[in-house]
Amino acid sequence: MVGTGPIGCSSGGALSELAGPRPDEIELSLLGPGYGESVVVHMGGGEWMVVDSCAGRDGEPAALNYLDRIGVDSRSAVKMIVATHWHDDHTRGMSKIVDRCESARFCCAAALRDKELLAAVDGLGGKTGFRMSSGAREIHAIFSHLAERRTQPIWAAASRRVFQSGGCAVWALSPGDETLGRFLLSVGSLISTQEISPRRVSPPSPNDLSVVLWVECKGAVALLGADLERNGWLAIVGEQTRPEGRASVFKVPHHGSATADVPEVWHRMLEPDPMAILTPWRRGDKALPTPEDVARLLSRTTTAYASADPAWSSENQDELPVRI
Numbered sequence: 001m002v003g004t005g006p007i008g009c010s011s012g013g014a015l016s017e018l019a020g021p022r023p024d025e026i027e028l029s030l031l032g033p034g035y036g037e038s039v040v041v042h043m044g045g046g047e048w049m050v051v052d053s054c055a056g057r058d059g060e061p062a063a064l065n066y067l068d069r070i071g072v073d074s075r076s077a078v079k080m081i082v083a084t085h086w087h088d089d090h091t092r093g094m095s096k097i098v099d100r101c102e103s104a105r106f107c108c109a110a111a112l113r114d115k116e117l118l119a120a121v122d123g124l125g126g127k128t129g130f131r132m133s134s135g136a137r138e139i140h141a142i143f144s145h146l147a148e149r150r151t152q153p154i155w156a157a158a159s160r161r162v163f164q165s166g167g168c169a170v171w172a173l174s175p176g177d178e179t180l181g182r183f184l185l186s187v188g189s190l191i192s193t194q195e196i197s198p199r200r201v202s203p204p205s206p207n208d209l210s211v212v213l214w215v216e217c218k219g220a221v222a223l224l225g226a227d228l229e230r231n232g233w234l235a236i237v238g239e240q241t242r243p244e245g246r247a248s249v250f251k252v253p254h255h256g257s258a259t260a261d262v263p264e265v266w267h268r269m270l271e272p273d274p275m276a277i278l279t280p281w282r283r284g285d286k287a288l289p290t291p292e293d294v295a296r297l298l299s300r301t302t303t304a305y306a307s308a309d310p311a312w313s314s315e316n317q318d319e320l321p322v323r324i
Helices: 062-069 093-098 115-122 135-151 175-191 230-240 263-268 291-301
Strands: 029-032 039-041 048-051 078-083 105-108 154-156 160-165 168-172 213-217 218-225 246-253 270-278 281-283 286-288 303-306
Touching: 029 062, 029 281, 039 062, 062 093, 062 115, 062 230, 078 160, 093 135, 105 160, 175 230, 230 263, 263 270, 270 286, 270 291, 291 303
Parallel strands: 048 078, 078 105, 105 154, 218 246, 246 270, 270 303
Antiparallel strands: 029 039, 039 048, 160 168, 168 213, 213 218, 281 286
């Protein structure tokens, strides 16, 4: 890969020029054109996993565009689709991915286990900081596709293996029981009283309910951090039943934000000097990672890459993946 700037902005060239991996090759591609994020993983043997979704310039899911351009038949080759949480920069276009990828199982947090619960959460609105209308619509559409196929989702929870095929296994490391419990209590309070009292129930944010994934294929390990923030990471680090080992690739959580940074993760779950990859996030005058975030990341590893230049606006981004 070629890197430029304080965090290398890396790609394998224009998408039309990219070649797919060999059957025995493990490949992870991070797509993020400036607003949104998707991870596409070749797990070997022509089997693929898609984690989250973002839209390209044409409004279509970037993951499907990528697979199309490297000649992969996503209808049969994609075996697993994961929604880490319901923020729109991670779910935009995901219902189209589920609709297309007929051979894939769908996985999300157990907190989103039915449409009625999602509808209740959507009603929390500004009372609790949940703002997920567009994300809820995507999840609703996904559940409709699954109902038509008579296929049950896979519910992600801490230390649960959600996929295994050949030499590849995927584990969910979050959300944990305590976070799920707080979430359900907050929704239950809404249903019973139509009003949430912050003093009675402190609901977790969508980021707190993010599904972190441990992806191990033929001895190579990647830790995909979604948007999980500090308290969730502390729970993962302290969990005794999570998979053993250390990851050599780290999809940095929450676009490099300091709110998701936990030194113990770097010291106990990652190999020394791991490859760190992230997508930038920009909306209006707010952007991640900040210059301070970049400096902190570069103090942790010498190999850090972004899928696009954080200083650019999303309209100027090419749809170029970080490929590993």
